[in-house]
Amino acid sequence: MEKINKMTKGTVAGIIANLVFVEVDGPVHQNEICYIDLEGTKLMAEVIKINGSQAYVQVFESTRGLKVNHTVEFTGHMLEVTLGPGILSKNYDGLQNDLDKMDGVFLKRGEHTNPLEDDKKWEFKPLAKAGDILEAGGWLGEVKENWMPHKIMVPFKFEGKYTVKSVTEAGEYTIHDTMAVVTDEKGKDITLNMIQKWPVKLAIKAYKEKPRPFKLLETGVRVIDTLNPIAEGGTGFIPGPFGTGKTVLQHALSKQADADMIIVAACGERANEVVEIFTEFPELDDPRTGRKLMERTTIIANTSNMPVAAREASVYTAMTLAEYYRAMGLKILLLADSTSRWAQALREMSNRMEELPGQDAFPMDLPAIISNFYSRAGFTYLNNGESGSITFIGTVSPAGGNLKEPVTESTKKAARCFYALSQQRADSKRYPAIDALESYSKYAEYPELQDYFRKNIDPDWPEKIALARDILIRSREVSEQINILGDDGVPVEYHNRFWKGEVIDFIICQQDAFDKVDCSASLDRQKYMLNRVLDIYHTEFSFESFDEVGTYFKRVINTMRQMNYAVYETDEYHEREKELNLIIEERKVA
Amino acid sequence: METKAFQKIYTKITQITKATCSLKATGIGYEEMAIVHGRLAQVVKIMGEDVTLQIFSGTEGIPTNAEVVFLGRPPVVKVGDELSGRFFDAYGDPIDGRPAIEGEERQIGGPSVNPVRRKQPSEFIPTGIAGIDLNNALVTGQKIPFFADPDQPYNEVMANVALRADADKIILGGMGLTNDDYLYYKNVFENAGALDRIISFVNTTENPPVERILVPDMALTAAEYFAVDKKQKVLVLLTDMTLYADALSIVSNRMDQIPSKDSMPGSLYSDLAKIYEKAVQFPDGGSITIIAVTTLSGGDITHAIPDNTGYITEGQLFLRKDTDIGKVVVDPFRSLSRLKQLVIGTKTRADHPQVMNAAIRLYADAANAKTKQENGFDLTDYDERTLNFAKDYSTKLLAIDVNVEVDQMLETSWDLFGEHFSKVEVGIKQEFVDKHWPNENEVK
Numbered sequence A: 001m002e003k004i005n006k007m008t009k010g011t012v013a014g015i016i017a018n019l020v021f022v023e024v025d026g027p028v029h030q031n032e033i034c035y036i037d038l039e040g041t042k043l044m045a046e047v048i049k050i051n052g053s054q055a056y057v058q059v060f061e062s063t064r065g066l067k068v069n070h071t072v073e074f075t076g077h078m079l080e081v082t083l084g085p086g087i088l089s090k091n092y093d094g095l096q097n098d099l100d101k102m103d104g105v106f107l108k109r110g111e112h113t114n115p116l117e118d119d120k121k122w123e124f125k126p127l128a129k130a131g132d133i134l135e136a137g138g139w140l141g142e143v144k145e146n147w148m149p150h151k152i153m154v155p156f157k158f159e160g161k162y163t164v165k166s167v168t169e170a171g172e173y174t175i176h177d178t179m180a181v182v183t184d185e186k187g188k189d190i191t192l193n194m195i196q197k198w199p200v201k202l203a204i205k206a207y208k209e210k211p212r213p214f215k216l217l218e219t220g221v222r223v224i225d226t227l228n229p230i231a232e233g234g235t236g237f238i239p240g241p242f243g244t245g246k247t248v249l250q251h252a253l254s255k256q257a258d259a260d261m262i263i264v265a266a267c268g269e270r271a272n273e274v275v276e277i278f279t280e281f282p283e284l285d286d287p288r289t290g291r292k293l294m295e296r297t298t299i300i301a302n303t304s305n306m307p308v309a310a311r312e313a314s315v316y317t318a319m320t321l322a323e324y325y326r327a328m329g330l331k332i333l334l335l336a337d338s339t340s341r342w343a344q345a346l347r348e349m350s351n352r353m354e355e356l357p358g359q360d361a362f363p364m365d366l367p368a369i370i371s372n373f374y375s376r377a378g379f380t381y382l383n384n385g386e387s388g389s390i391t392f393i394g395t396v397s398p399a400g401g402n403l404k405e406p407v408t409e410s411t412k413k414a415a416r417c418f419y420a421l422s423q424q425r426a427d428s429k430r431y432p433a434i435d436a437l438e439s440y441s442k443y444a445e446y447p448e449l450q451d452y453f454r455k456n457i458d459p460d461w462p463e464k465i466a467l468a469r470d471i472l473i474r475s476r477e478v479s480e481q482i483n484i485l486g487d488d489g490v491p492v493e494y495h496n497r498f499w500k501g502e503v504i505d506f507i508i509c510q511q512d513a514f515d516k517v518d519c520s521a522s523l524d525r526q527k528y529m530l531n532r533v534l535d536i537y538h539t540e541f542s543f544e545s546f547d548e549v550g551t552y553f554k555r556v557i558n559t560m561r562q563m564n565y566a567v568y569e570t571d572e573y574h575e576r577e578k579e580l581n582l583i584i585e586e587r588k589v590a
Numbered sequence B: 001m002e003t004k005a006f007q008k009i010y011t012k013i014t015q016i017t018k019a020t021c022s023l024k025a026t027g028i029g030y031e032e033m034a035i036v037h038g039r040l041a042q043v044v045k046i047m048g049e050d051v052t053l054q055i056f057s058g059t060e061g062i063p064t065n066a067e068v069v070f071l072g073r074p075p076v077v078k079v080g081d082e083l084s085g086r087f088f089d090a091y092g093d094p095i096d097g098r099p100a101i102e103g104e105e106r107q108i109g110g111p112s113v114n115p116v117r118r119k120q121p122s123e124f125i126p127t128g129i130a131g132i133d134l135n136n137a138l139v140t141g142q143k144i145p146f147f148a149d150p151d152q153p154y155n156e157v158m159a160n161v162a163l164r165a166d167a168d169k170i171i172l173g174g175m176g177l178t179n180d181d182y183l184y185y186k187n188v189f190e191n192a193g194a195l196d197r198i199i200s201f202v203n204t205t206e207n208p209p210v211e212r213i214l215v216p217d218m219a220l221t222a223a224e225y226f227a228v229d230k231k232q233k234v235l236v237l238l239t240d241m242t243l244y245a246d247a248l249s250i251v252s253n254r255m256d257q258i259p260s261k262d263s264m265p266g267s268l269y270s271d272l273a274k275i276y277e278k279a280v281q282f283p284d285g286g287s288i289t290i291i292a293v294t295t296l297s298g299g300d301i302t303h304a305i306p307d308n309t310g311y312i313t314e315g316q317l318f319l320r321k322d323t324d325i326g327k328v329v330v331d332p333f334r335s336l337s338r339l340k341q342l343v344i345g346t347k348t349r350a351d352h353p354q355v356m357n358a359a360i361r362l363y364a365d366a367a368n369a370k371t372k373q374e375n376g377f378d379l380t381d382y383d384e385r386t387l388n389f390a391k392d393y394s395t396k397l398l399a400i401d402v403n404v405e406v407d408q409m410l411e412t413s414w415d416l417f418g419e420h421f422s423k424v425e426v427g428i429k430q431e432f433v434d435k436h437w438p439n440e441n442e443v444k
């Protein structure tokens, strides 16, 4: 959007909750940001509709006390985030205000805080040299941000090619210092510091290509990695009724996933859940680097009691930060809890504008908005040949737990992994309550990914996953029959089949998110365990009567669970393994 | 409510609907309060000079030449130590026959606590009820509702919980309380000699329903005064939030808003969240804990009100009549306190989590045995024992009339394990079994 020379002004003409009608004296842009002056307090708002000389704006804060004729100043730009070193480890609100810089216990309207640090010095190292030709997103140099190489880039807004005229030498600098001078195609010199801005509703496209995802993103959660794997740069979503474990699962992913950076967008959910991250992440170790988890995490907190309009902004803010770091060649995991709250915010506004409602009163274009958002994730090759990725996993909170509702259905079309949480599993404490059979990963069928599995895990991995799923399906079928016909109304073999499925359920699908060891399983370990349960499946056991079957497999399961609770390949682990071998021998048909 | 000299009086109403009236006025602030024909009202829409007011007690009988006075401020509540022991209506006016209080005026429905200024809740609230303390421990700063059918004794349970909880202040927000229930609360609080710790804002079924909308904000603004200014532990009781939500739907319906599921307003989630999220633990010791009641119709939790509530609160407590023992119990399967892991086993005895899980698992086995029995299948010896265990467990622990300390609840659980099961069947970590498994001769 090009800058407007004379800033447009306006006056308030009408107010309905956070929808405000503004009479304007000049040009305005759709989605332009303006500030309403409420007797000295500046309320931030966004233009969402224009009708003649009236702009409809949604105010990101409470409009209490606002009056007709209060003045409005337009900024000439859309909602933007400020990009530069210092974003890591921050706690932002949905509009990128640094929450830690705000005064007092309560949030104050109109208080806007600096997302970055003006005075902090960063250790800079040049990467480009005079004469290099770069495009938007090209790397000029890097600073160390919590041990991560943070690239200083040619701003994303720049179009065309730029010749590097000079890059500042290595040393310590603030974000406002000049880091480079570049010359545009017309020969004009432009001085660059470490800061740039970007409008959150637009995707950052400073990359060469976006191939289909072809690598696994390890999460440490067995039912995901083994049975429904998500690819690096992939998309997934977790729908589930309240209390089935969406947030616990997302927190587990944020702690364990193999990513360089985690961005957590708490979108319209509980404040105490964000406090849990604030409290625990500075103490917890990142299993891969040994550093504290908070060092690789950024939180966007727009909890349910914070202004509704900023909820929508919060997910875009989070996505834009992820795109910024992806352009540095990093592997980002973006989590949003819950995207339904964002959709509800859209619904509230659309109703206030008296738009024609779609299903359940959601706006008609909800599916388009959701799929547009999910499409911003992905694996990318950058212009310099490096790669970076954003893997995105959102939760969905379906009304009444019914998956036939607009947000779930729209998301299903956009996301490639579906992790359905089942009320029944949650009720019987089979956590994580992901229904392994209802759930799916489209990536598991990608030939690229299958090759990756064969090469990196096991030559028969895809077949093994298929077999495991098959065993679960058959186990479920016989369990229904046993329920109808009674324990002794079916052949003993049925019980055998049922319990072999239960072994997979208990040992692969279930995992204790609150246990220090079991919470995360390495790929190696997952491979060992899958092979182990499949061995058991292939083993023929002899039983006289049905009650022997249950008793026996409970022992098998119990021992294997102890293995899951033991640190991999320690004495204790091998001890349990031996115990398991003995139990197997007891009833194995030679 | 006195009017002040400088206030301009309007006498020309241009439009009247069931819930609102409109007039031409200037210089009016959004959400400003007004008095229309002696009734309290609030600005809900401004379009140029046209101002629309929502009249809390309804528009019946309002003439077009009614007197309209704007108060120049949003809704407020007076706060101060004198609130203690007093009963107010939804507007904060006394209903106990005593004079109005002098306190400081605070706007209700104020801003949210900055999440980074919160502390993670960590203080256990014992209630004496095992269905709560043993299986669903409550923590200060938590928000949790009772999900109950209208015929269940939720007001009694809540009054008990409130009086036993170690709170500096108890603030009752009553919405659509029957007069009998109101008098019940008044009575128990008086008899417990606890009146000086208690403050009530009450809308009864005799008052207009829309007035209820003010009650939670009144109660919670008072709560914030005590929790923030006085660093006190405040317990807020909100009953019945279903009637609160019904009032919201009346308003949105009268204002011709597009309803979403179950004819509730599309903003129901945000409206409820704004209330429940006032629950907070502050680092300096002050806290607000919210225990609410959401009545269900026919146990249906997929209805928009309990559904949205479940997505907001930190768990829920289900009351259910156990027909086997003829008592109301806290259902161990459907109840959940999501903050319990912050206190059980650390603030309570180390064996607490394992004992809790083992008992619930055995109780679940009993439920399966019962289904088997009902379907006409034979029961095994184990099935029989689980059924006997379940009866004892319900009577001695789950029933809401139980009132004991947590340690005693754990002891009772161990006794029941010893009486009905072998150590292997109970499956608790060896170190706890060694320590707590009852001696053979102690068990009857």
Ligand SMILES: Nc1ncnc2c1ncn2[C@@H]1O[C@H](COP(=O)(O)OP(=O)(O)OP(=O)(O)O)[C@@H](O)[C@H]1O
Pocket: A240, A241, A242, A243, A244, A245, A246, A247, A248, A249, A269, A397, A431, A432, A433, A511, A512, A513, A514, B310, B311, B312, B337, B338, B339
């Ligand atoms: N993996 C798990 N292991 C053990 N307990 C779990 C697990 N997942 C969930 N739980 C239990 O379920 C409770 C609810 O989980 P969680 O908060 O993640 O639900 P949710 O789906 O996010 O609910 P909501 O939609 O209301 O936010 C937790 O407090 C915990 O007691």
Ligand SMILES: [Mg+2]
Pocket: A246, A247, A248, A269, A337
């Ligand atoms: Mg959640």
